[in-house]
Amino acid sequence: xxxxxxxxxxxxxxxxxxxxxxxxxxxxxxxxxxxxxxxxxxxxxxxxxxxxxxxxxxxxxxxxxxxxxxxxxxxxxxxxxxxxxxxxxxxxxxxxxxxxxxxxxxxxxxxxxxxxxxxxxxxxxxxxxxxxxxxxxxxxxxxxxxxxxxxxxxxxx
Numbered sequence: 152x153x154x155x156x157x158x159x160x161x162x163x164x165x166x167x168x169x170x171x172x173x174x175x176x177x178x179x180x181x182x183x184x185x186x187x188x189x190x191x192x193x194x195x196x197x198x199x200x201x202x203x204x205x206x207x208x209x210x211x212x213x214x215x216x217x218x219x220x221x222x223x224x225x226x227x228x229x230x231x232x233x234x235x236x237x238x239x240x241x242x243x244x245x246x247x248x249x250x251x252x253x254x255x256x257x258x259x260x261x262x263x264x265x266x267x268x269x270x271x272x273x274x275x276x277x278x279x280x281x282x283x284x285x286x287x288x289x290x291x292x293x294x295x296x297x298x299x300x301x302x303x304x305x306x307x308x
Contacts, residue, residue, distance in 0.1 A: 190259030190270060193293035194238065200251060202226040203290035207246035209269070213239045213297070225290055239299065241269040242292040251283030252276025257293040267299050 202225045212221045218233035221242045233240060243255050254274040261268040271291070276282050 190261055191267070191295060191299045192259045193257060193295055196257060196291060196293035197230060198255065198289070198291035199225065200254065200287045200289050203244040203246070203288035205247045205288065206244075208244045210242045210244075211239060211269070212242070221292060225292070233294070237297050238294050239297050240292055240294045242290065243269070243271045245273060245289040248287045248289060250276065251285060251287055252280050253287055253289050255289045255291045257291050260295055260299045262299070269293075 204224050208224075210217075210221050210224070212218045212233060213235070215233060215235055218229055218235075218240060221240060222229040224242065224244060241257065241260075243257060245253060245255050252274075253276065256272045256274060258270045258272060261270050273289075
C-alpha cells in the first residue's frame, strides 16, 4: 500500500513539475512543419496539464487586456507583461482529457497570403502508458513577434 501511495505521489509530482511558470526550453526539436513552408517559431512559451478550460478552445492576444484574459483561462497570473506593439500571443486549450499524458505543443505560425495560421499538435499517451488517473486540461500559450499576429488556428496530427 505504501509503495502505491509513493508511486502516485511521484506521478503527481512529475506532472506538477511540468506545469507552466517558466519558459519551455531545452525541449526536443519540433517536428517538421506541415506542408507549405517554414514556421515562425515562438519567442517564448508556457504550458501545463491543469488549469485550462473544460472545452477545446483557442485565443489570440495583442493587447494587455487580451493577455490578462488569456492567462485567466489558465487560472494563473501572466509570467510577465506582453510587449504590446512588439509581441502577440496565441493560446491553445485542449479541454478536459480523461487522464494524464495528454499535452499540446504550439509548433509555430504558418505564414500565408494575408494570414498567419497558428499550428499546434496534441500529444496523447500511448495505450500501454502508465498515467495519472485524473482529469486534465492541457494548455499552451506562445508569444510571437507582432508582425506575425495569428489570424487562424489549426491542429496537426
